[in-house]
Amino acid sequence: MEKFARVSATMIKLGRFVRRSVVDNYKSILVIVGFFLLWEFSVRILHTPEFVLPTPSSAIAHLFFKQADANYNWALHIRTTVYEFLIGFCVTAVSGVGLAIVIVWSKRFKNLSMPMFTFINSLPIIAIAPIILLWMGYGIKTNILIAFLVSFFPVIINTMTGLDSIEDDLLDLVRYLHASKLQIFLKIRIPNSLPYIFSGLKICSTMSIVGAIVGEFIASDRGLGYIIINSQYAMDTPPIFSALIVISLAGAALYWVVALFERLLMPWAFKSQKA
Amino acid sequence: MKRKVLLSVMIMILSFTTIWAAGQTEGSAPAELEKVDFLLNWKITGDHAVYYVAQKFGWFQEEGLDVNIIVGQGSGYSVQAIDSGKADIAISDAPVPITNREKGANVKIIGIIFDKHPNCSFFWKDSGITKPQDLAGKTIAVPATDGHKVMWPAFAKQVGVDPDSVKFVNIEPAAKVSALASRNADVVFELYTGKPFMEKAIPADQLGYFVWADYGFNAYAHSYITSDETIASNPEMLRKFLKAVYRAWDYTLQHPEEAIDILSEYHPINKADYLANLKVVMEFFQTDRYKNNGIGYIDPTRIRETYNLVDQYQQKLSFPVEDCYDDSFLPSPMYKYNF
Amino acid sequence: MGKSVTAFIKKIAPKLLYFFLFLAVWQAVVMVFKIKVFILPSPIAVFQHLLDPSIAVQYDWWHHIGATLMEVLVSFAATAVVGIALAILISWSRLFSQLLSPIIILFNSLPKIALAPLFLIWFGYGFLPNILVAFMIAFFPVIINTSAGLMAVEDDLLDLVRYLNASKLQVFMKIRIPNSLPYIFAGLKISATMCVVGSIVGEFIAAEKGLGYLLRDAQAFIDTPTMFACLLLLSAIGLALFSFIGFLEKICMPWEHVQVEK
Numbered sequence: 001m002e003k004f005a006r007v008s009a010t011m012i013k014l015g016r017f018v019r020r021s022v023v024d025n026y027k028s029i030l031v032i033v034g035f036f037l038l039w040e041f042s043v044r045i046l047h048t049p050e051f052v053l054p055t056p057s058s059a060i061a062h063l064f065f066k067q068a069d070a071n072y073n074w075a076l077h078i079r080t081t082v083y084e085f086l087i088g089f090c091v092t093a094v095s096g097v098g099l100a101i102v103i104v105w106s107k108r109f110k111n112l113s114m115p116m117f118t119f120i121n122s123l124p125i126i127a128i129a130p131i132i133l134l135w136m137g138y139g140i141k142t143n144i145l146i147a148f149l150v151s152f153f154p155v156i157i158n159t160m161t162g163l164d165s166i167e168d169d170l171l172d173l174v175r176y177l178h179a180s181k182l183q184i185f186l187k188i189r190i191p192n193s194l195p196y197i198f199s200g201l202k203i204c205s206t207m208s209i210v211g212a213i214v215g216e217f218i219a220s221d222r223g224l225g226y227i228i229i230n231s232q233y234a235m236d237t238p239p240i241f242s243a244l245i246v247i248s249l250a251g252a253a254l255y256w257v258v259a260l261f262e263r264l265l266m267p268w269a270f271k272s273q274k275a
Numbered sequence: 276m277k278r279k280v281l282l283s284v285m286i287m288i289l290s291f292t293t294i295w296a297a298g299q300t301e302g303s304a305p306a307e308l309e310k311v312d313f314l315l316n317w318k319i320t321g322d323h324a325v326y327y328v329a330q331k332f333g334w335f336q337e338e339g340l341d342v343n344i345i346v347g348q349g350s351g352y353s354v355q356a357i358d359s360g361k362a363d364i365a366i367s368d369a370p371v372p373i374t375n376r377e378k379g380a381n382v383k384i385i386g387i388i389f390d391k392h393p394n395c396s397f398f399w400k401d402s403g404i405t406k407p408q409d410l411a412g413k414t415i416a417v418p419a420t421d422g423h424k425v426m427w428p429a430f431a432k433q434v435g436v437d438p439d440s441v442k443f444v445n446i447e448p449a450a451k452v453s454a455l456a457s458r459n460a461d462v463v464f465e466l467y468t469g470k471p472f473m474e475k476a477i478p479a480d481q482l483g484y485f486v487w488a489d490y491g492f493n494a495y496a497h498s499y500i501t502s503d504e505t506i507a508s509n510p511e512m513l514r515k516f517l518k519a520v521y522r523a524w525d526y527t528l529q530h531p532e533e534a535i536d537i538l539s540e541y542h543p544i545n546k547a548d549y550l551a552n553l554k555v556v557m558e559f560f561q562t563d564r565y566k567n568n569g570i571g572y573i574d575p576t577r578i579r580e581t582y583n584l585v586d587q588y589q590q591k592l593s594f595p596v597e598d599c600y601d602d603s604f605l606p607s608p609m610y611k612y613n614f
Numbered sequence: 615m616g617k618s619v620t621a622f623i624k625k626i627a628p629k630l631l632y633f634f635l636f637l638a639v640w641q642a643v644v645m646v647f648k649i650k651v652f653i654l655p656s657p658i659a660v661f662q663h664l665l666d667p668s669i670a671v672q673y674d675w676w677h678h679i680g681a682t683l684m685e686v687l688v689s690f691a692a693t694a695v696v697g698i699a700l701a702i703l704i705s706w707s708r709l710f711s712q713l714l715s716p717i718i719i720l721f722n723s724l725p726k727i728a729l730a731p732l733f734l735i736w737f738g739y740g741f742l743p744n745i746l747v748a749f750m751i752a753f754f755p756v757i758i759n760t761s762a763g764l765m766a767v768e769d770d771l772l773d774l775v776r777y778l779n780a781s782k783l784q785v786f787m788k789i790r791i792p793n794s795l796p797y798i799f800a801g802l803k804i805s806a807t808m809c810v811v812g813s814i815v816g817e818f819i820a821a822e823k824g825l826g827y828l829l830r831d832a833q834a835f836i837d838t839p840t841m842f843a844c845l846l847l848l849s850a851i852g853l854a855l856f857s858f859i860g861f862l863e864k865i866c867m868p869w870e871h872v873q874v875e876k
Contacts, residue, residue: 027712035717051452051476052735072543090289111628115853121807122852123845124814126727127829130348134355134653138345154755154804161800199762199797203755203804206723213725221319221346227543228728229318232449234548235472244724251723252716265282351836359653375836379650416820419830444739445830446730446820453731454820459738 051235059241072227072239078246081223084140085212088147089254092204095148096155097197103156104163105185121153125211129218143215143223150211151204158200162193198262205258209251308341309512314362315347316497317448319542321468321552322388324534329523331537338515349420351375357382357502364505364516368422369495369581370429373599374590381503384578384600386517386571388497391559392488394423394430395467400483402461407431407490411440416460419445422496423464429588430492452476468559471551494581495573506601513604517571524570525610528557561614569609573602652836659839660846673828673840679847681824685741685813686851689748693805696749697756698798704757705764706786722754726812730819739820747819748812752805759801763794799863806855810848 022029036056042048043055050058063074103110129146136142166188174184216225224243231239315323326344329335335342345362347353353365354372358380372382396415398404404413407430417424424443431438446454455463456476465473467486474482499520501513527534535550564572582596637657643649644656651659663669700718704711726733726747737743767790775785817826825844832840 025712027709028716031713032716032720049476051456053732069547070543070545071539077543094286094289108628112632115629115633118807118853118856119849122810122849122856124811124818124826124848126818127814127826127841127845130352130833133348134352134359134361137361153807157800157804158759161796165796195762195766196797196800199759203758206719206754209723210725214727217725217727218348221542225725225728226346229449230543231545232728232731233318233320233472234545234552235452235475236545236548239543239545240728244728247725248720248723252719255719255723261285265285349833351833355652355836358650371836375652378652378836380652419827420834425834442822444820444822445818445827446734446739447727447818450731450734450820453734457735457738459734459820 051237054238054241056241056245058238059245062238063242063246070236070239072242074242077223077227077243080220081209081212081216081225081247082250084143084215084223085147085209085250086254087140088144088151088212089205089208091144092148092152092155092208093201096152096200096204097159099152100156100159100163101185101190104160104189105181117153117156120149125150125214126218129215133219138219142219143212146215146219147208147211150214151207154203154207155197155200158196158203159193162196163189165196166192194266195262198258198266201258202255202262205254206251209247209254213247307339308336309339311335311340311342311364311512311516312345312362313342313516314345314353314356314365316350316353316366316368317347319346319538319544321535321538321549322497322556324531324538324549324553325520325523325527327538327541328527328534329519331540332523332526334519334522335516338519340512340515340519342516350422351420353500354380354382357500360502360504364499364501364513366497367500368425369498369578370426370585370589371422372498372500373582373585373592376594376599377590377592382500383503383506383598384495384498384500384573385506385513385602385604386499386521387495387573388499388571389495389556389559390562390565390572392486392492392494392496393466393468393556393559394426394464394487394492394496395470395484396423396462396464396487397455397470397473397477397482397484398462399455399458399477400481402483404462404483406485407434407487408436410462411436413461414442414444415462415464416444416446416451416454417464418448418451419443421448421464425589426492426494426584427464429494429584430487430490432588433492433584434490468552468555470555471548493577494584495577499571510604514606517604518606521569521571521606521610524560525612527553528560528570528612528614531557557614560612565612566614567611569605569611571605572609573600573605652838655839655842660842663837663839664843664846678823678825678828681741681821682813682817682826682848683851685744685748685816685824686809686855689745689752689813690806690809690855692745692749693752693756693809694802697753697801697805698760700753701757701760701764702786705761705790706782718754718757721750726751727815727819734820739822743819744813744816744821744824747816748809751812751815752808755804755808756798756801759797759804760794763797764790766797767793795867799859799867802859803856806859807852810852810855814848 039053039056043053062072099113103113125146132146133142136145163185170188171184174188179187212223213225213228216223217229220226224247227243228240231237231243313326315326323344326342330342330344347366350366350368350371353362353367354375356362357365357367357372358375364385366388367382369384369387372380372384376382396407396410398413402413404410410431427441428438431441444454444460446460451463451465451469452473452475454460455473463473467484470482470484499517505513531553532550535544535546535553538544538549539546560570564574568574578600579596582592582599586592641657644654649656663673664675700714704714733743733747737746764786771789772785775789780788813824814826814829817824818830821827825848829841829844832838832844
């Protein structure tokens, strides 16, 4: 009986949460809907040829309705891409934060690795992916590596900055109180860096999907990126935009999930917004 | 307290996914068949339907092969992959393995795909261009890694045009049609097999073009390549592979619609577009050589012409022409194309 | 003067050492395993194609480096200015935040190279389109970080100054902006490298010069030494810009990073 009460209480909270999100953010939803309407009408009014830009209705139709001439198998490709990009994001998040912690902990490691990371991040992945492919071959690990290479840098930079940005006075105080390096790290640096880490993860979230897609352009025969590149050859533009719409929404969804976690874990940071 | 729980849950989820991802391995195939990695030259095009026809009808399996068809990255990458052992057989534009043999790549051509060279130049009819000589001084949009750009100096000198008299704009392969449609370039180099897609943007009566082969460009184009090691260690596999493949070519040339239907089971293609593409491909197989000698026949004269083209205009070659190909793996009897 | 030069050299020395060590290991690996040049070129081959006049002259390096460098610098300036301005706008007004944020987030999840044909038709090719593409790729980190920085002010401090009747503008100018400097610089550092990537993506879409153009040309001939030389130069540009921002950071915020590492 008590369990039932607790479950239904959570469901009610969830429902309220969803309703409040919609009510609070209705303007955002309107903007998105408005954008699609603008796109639809511009294409119709300007008679833009389909090979340049199809209408969103055509793109969405290709997504949901069976086409006479093609079998896109959306389920398989969406599943593949979402899988790659979520795993890529998790791997990047964990290793990015981990690496940043090691870098701040050890100056020697910082000197060794920071130039290398900056170096790697300046390389356009679309140029080096064929080289990676040659060394590693095809497979999901290659795609995850590519997504990682594209999105790890923001996590590292932001986490590093967060771990470093401690006020001098505070550091002096705790050192005077004989705090060890480890204690300072666990009790001061890491909690202080949470807002930075979350910003880094937010940036990483949208970049992970870009990385996953670019990886598919080059190193895959499945996934939304693959559909895009295949359709580009035949100038079959509606499925390209179907894929782009899904990609966009997936990236945004992950971003908002990260933002949600940020809100839940650092509620104090958002009180200041209600000004 | 709740926050700490949430944070720990988040970290646990992230960590478990990472560890699990690290332990992932790819699946494996039935052990009785011989595994072959076959690398295409590019993303899926109409002429790739044959390999899926062979796959679907089990012709590879009949020969005892389990063929893994891999989507490609260009002729250059095919040569790199074959030479480094990443693939057993690949498709590549014929001049590329020849040029790179000189640089140390131990690859040979073992079978031909297009008999007539499909290189082509597209432009708006109203630009006044009618023949290759009119290209001088024009802006040409083409992907840098495209066979057209690589072979341009050879073709240009053959027809008497200064290769440097044109301005090149490197573009993404996907942007070929847009580059011409938007008139950002005067000319686009693209295979003639891409004409149906060009016509989506530029009406057929306004689309001008000329095929390089009609002006004497007689080199070989797409071919099957493999490494010297494979030839030495596993010639039987090559024979079996080519037998299944040319059998599929024979079937596909007679049943193009069915071939495209089969292709669409494996890849998300638009059937109407790809059928138009395949029908154009077939035109490049309709030659006397393929009628009389069989599909895939390596004509010694033409391979020598290809070799000379490379030798004269691209890269001095220090090995004899016989070193760059080996036609002993072609099926016997050959499948003749009765068109 | 002398002291800061020696300090500078002391800072750079270990990094340079590691770099040379890396080059030495790379060269050794290529030589020991007899790796073919078109699988992995040796560093010596790469530098030959870059510096040896007899070989390098055919590539017209300065012409291409200049083109890409201009694109990177201009796009970075645009990214910094517009990015920070948009972030301030979003943080100031809840309305703008609700209107602009979803569009920005949805847009940033798109792989811009997938829109290549569209960009070519709308913008053509050349200097300006490449800068536009670079901007579109690099602006997001600046906006996210700057917004986060402007928002992450402690409650206690805000309560205090509001109690003292500070206006919204005063709070913004005197507290939020100074507080967000570390965030802004972190965002700029990330965007700096992305401007390099973005310029090259722009060049891949369509270009007649630049390191991206040269990279593709080299790829066509499997000229791996030149390819790697281009990549090296691109990374160098990214690293230089990154270091320059770090340098600016130290000037603007001298109180940070004075840590005593044991």
